[in-house]
Amino acid sequence: MKQSTLYTKTRKTLPKDEVARNAQLLLKAGFLHKEMAGVYSYLPLGLRVLKKIEAIIREEINSIGGQELFMSALQDPEIWRKTDRWSDGAIDVWFKTREERFGLSNTHEEPITAQMSHHIQSYKDLPIYAYQFQTKFRNEPRAKSGLLRTKEFVMKDLYSFSANEDDLNKFYEIVKKAYMKIFNRVGLGQNTYLTFASGGPFSKYSHEFQTLCETGEDTIFLDKKKKIAINKEVMNQAVLKDLGINKKDLKEEKAIEVGNIFKLGTKFSKPLGLMYKDKQGREHPVVMGSYGIGLGRLMATVVEVSADDNGMIWPESIAPYKVHLIELKKGLGTELYKKLMQSNVEVLYDDRDASAGEKLKDADLIGTPLRLLVSEKTGNKVEVKKRNSKTSKFLTQNETIQESL
Amino acid sequence: MKQSTLYTKTRKTLPKDEVARNAQLLLKAGFLHKEMAGVYSYLPLGLRVLKKIEAIIREEINSIGGQELFMSALQDPEIWRKTDRWSDGAIDVWFKTREERFGLSNTHEEPITAQMSHHIQSYKDLPIYAYQFQTKFRNEPRAKSGLLRTKEFVMKDLYSFSANEDDLNKFYEIVKKAYMKIFNRVGLGQNTYLTFASGGPFSKYSHEFQTLCETGEDTIFLDKKKKIAINKEVMNQAVLKDLGINKKDLKEEKAIEVGNIFKLGTKFSKPLGLMYKDKQGREHPVVMGSYGIGLGRLMATVVEVSADDNGMIWPESIAPYKVHLIELKKGLGTELYKKLMQSNVEVLYDDRDASAGEKLKDADLIGTPLRLLVSEKTGNKVEVKKRNSKTSKFLTQNETIQESL
Numbered sequence: 001m002k003q004s005t006l007y008t009k010t011r012k013t014l015p016k017d018e019v020a021r022n023a024q025l026l027l028k029a030g031f032l033h034k035e036m037a038g039v040y041s042y043l044p045l046g047l048r049v050l051k052k053i054e055a056i057i058r059e060e061i062n063s064i065g066g067q068e069l070f071m072s073a074l075q076d077p078e079i080w081r082k083t084d085r086w087s088d089g090a091i092d093v094w095f096k097t098r099e100e101r102f103g104l105s106n107t108h109e110e111p112i113t114a115q116m117s118h119h120i121q122s123y124k125d126l127p128i129y130a131y132q133f134q135t136k137f138r139n140e141p142r143a144k145s146g147l148l149r150t151k152e153f154v155m156k157d158l159y160s161f162s163a164n165e166d167d168l169n170k171f172y173e174i175v176k177k178a179y180m181k182i183f184n185r186v187g188l189g190q191n192t193y194l195t196f197a198s199g200g201p202f203s204k205y206s207h208e209f210q211t212l213c214e215t216g217e218d219t220i221f222l223d224k225k226k227k228i229a230i231n232k233e234v235m236n237q238a239v240l241k242d243l244g245i246n247k248k249d250l251k252e253e254k255a256i257e258v259g260n261i262f263k264l265g266t267k268f269s270k271p272l273g274l275m276y277k278d279k280q281g282r283e284h285p286v287v288m289g290s291y292g293i294g295l296g297r298l299m300a301t302v303v304e305v306s307a308d309d310n311g312m313i314w315p316e317s318i319a320p321y322k323v324h325l326i327e328l329k330k331g332l333g334t335e336l337y338k339k340l341m342q343s344n345v346e347v348l349y350d351d352r353d354a355s356a357g358e359k360l361k362d363a364d365l366i367g368t369p370l371r372l373l374v375s376e377k378t379g380n381k382v383e384v385k386k387r388n389s390k391t392s393k394f395l396t397q398n399e400t401i402q403e404s405l
Numbered sequence: 406m407k408q409s410t411l412y413t414k415t416r417k418t419l420p421k422d423e424v425a426r427n428a429q430l431l432l433k434a435g436f437l438h439k440e441m442a443g444v445y446s447y448l449p450l451g452l453r454v455l456k457k458i459e460a461i462i463r464e465e466i467n468s469i470g471g472q473e474l475f476m477s478a479l480q481d482p483e484i485w486r487k488t489d490r491w492s493d494g495a496i497d498v499w500f501k502t503r504e505e506r507f508g509l510s511n512t513h514e515e516p517i518t519a520q521m522s523h524h525i526q527s528y529k530d531l532p533i534y535a536y537q538f539q540t541k542f543r544n545e546p547r548a549k550s551g552l553l554r555t556k557e558f559v560m561k562d563l564y565s566f567s568a569n570e571d572d573l574n575k576f577y578e579i580v581k582k583a584y585m586k587i588f589n590r591v592g593l594g595q596n597t598y599l600t601f602a603s604g605g606p607f608s609k610y611s612h613e614f615q616t617l618c619e620t621g622e623d624t625i626f627l628d629k630k631k632k633i634a635i636n637k638e639v640m641n642q643a644v645l646k647d648l649g650i651n652k653k654d655l656k657e658e659k660a661i662e663v664g665n666i667f668k669l670g671t672k673f674s675k676p677l678g679l680m681y682k683d684k685q686g687r688e689h690p691v692v693m694g695s696y697g698i699g700l701g702r703l704m705a706t707v708v709e710v711s712a713d714d715n716g717m718i719w720p721e722s723i724a725p726y727k728v729h730l731i732e733l734k735k736g737l738g739t740e741l742y743k744k745l746m747q748s749n750v751e752v753l754y755d756d757r758d759a760s761a762g763e764k765l766k767d768a769d770l771i772g773t774p775l776r777l778l779v780s781e782k783t784g785n786k787v788e789v790k791k792r793n794s795k796t797s798k799f800l801t802q803n804e805t806i807q808e809s810l
Binding site for chain 2: 005006007008009011033035036039040041042043044047050065067068069070071072073074075076095096097098100102104111115118119125128130135137151152
């Protein structure tokens, strides 16, 4: 992509009241546009990151047997009344249309449970793992954390339908592993920990995946050796004993919740009548689990934990472009750009009429993993610098292409 | 995909009041789930079709310079007040949240025009072509046409920003061609005609793309030789004269609008203050166009025009799977399935415990382009039948794979 044709520009001024680092950088670099407090649009560079995160999650969820669907955002009050969750008392972030005629999806447990009645009759129909990427709407009162807490966001939500608790437990463990793969692939693996959080009527605990980050809203107690954490909300002596953890091995840390998984049991299947028949023809409620990841929040977390004073630093796996080619004199980069394109390298080519200072500043802000610089000084060589490194090296065009693959 | 693991089933019973053929077939075949009147969820088979349509549109719009973004569904009443379109009088299908705090996107002209103020200052920043795939919400009073008219649907909406009318006109013609390519690729090309429809303050006409179909809601007058049609709504002597069309060459037809394009001129840029400076530093309002295609409507139209009494008939380009492999005895298809997978053929493999009659009926209903049948009767051969053909042929496994590529 030629940067001269990319319609977005980097910005110097920011919307007022934008205090979160992720939002500041993503807005400055032209990845996002702020529509209102807690509501953002994804501009081309930001959408590329979002789509790469989506593709990674899709691959991993497909690989554990997930089947993708796409449910409506408008929801029927009737099915929410059956689970007693239609009132604002039950769910305080409901967005509803005028006269409360429709709900806007804050989650999809109710509609997917209702839907499954058409597909589940017998034990032979189980298990089913169904997921989607769809927008969630939540009327968050405090939406000041950029993409970390928004009124509208795309979530990957996976729902499992099993015949019994054993099968649910087995799949739950499989999802844990798939989630860690996802966090590894987007570059958060090293700082992300399985965290015990509050359960529900069916299960003692739910599990969160918490990424250590000073700006995080959550507080966790981490046992780094055992790679286990406990959310402050549930932390007490009984829990410590239960998990066999010694209080002195724990360190209090700030963290961002990047994923959460729940054993729902029969909480939704019972009131919505989702039953199956076993081999003997006896009826049982289906045993469910739900597993969420907010894509924008993942993106924001990567920014929060990896950016430096000059801008963002994207891991290769989700960078908007792998390579940023910068020419300091008109036309100097044309040949290399063509060669990179021919080698299928994702390259942003700064061919703009702009000063060297502006180009280098923008490149650091946008944060592609590899910066290629051609100028009169570099001659036949290319100055190759990794975004997260202070040193650069001078390579021939062919070496540069090898380095960019 | 093994059909035994596909979680959806074909259905015999339909929701009450579902009269549209596209909805009946898509619901029966398990492509869709009906949430409420005019609100559908896409199940795995349906989502595959939707994603293929999306990919085709993305390719064609990228190829004419479109840059993809993703705008929010929640919209700020303030910017809609500036164009006098916030009231229900101005737009009668508005969905708004309680107390009218937010609008739900029925279209995105206002927010994208407001956004562009950050990116457009000079003539050098123009033209810009920006598009997205995003949900539109429209409170349709009569939602009885299945996917043809829904309260919630994914639209590809493209917006053009040009310096003057000439540039707009040139791009408008380019879009016309790209649209015909899209309709050709999804299998509607032969029956789809450019149709003159009502314009606005800026332009005498807008253009629709109308696909001939007996169940269509629109009435058009078609000159088949000239490949031009006129929407009944604007049909009169002056228009005929204007377009140089003779009334006796016209035939009245029913049709479905599968796309529409508008020259917006300065209708939005003026009230929202989207201005640019020309070479002499003089300010002008940006000249805009908007170009829409509803993805679900396209899908429904393909069903309406191509299905037969036994079910749907998908063109290869958007079929959920290219090949439906059916075994009439357990295990007979295993080897061929493996080979097809190794050859990267998209195959749905009916390995279910079900009767021959049920399997063949479901295959016709689902409507993949090619049906492969293996049974004790076919021996070493495979019975290969196209969905839109009455005859079949017997091929070896290798010949079958060649046929499936």
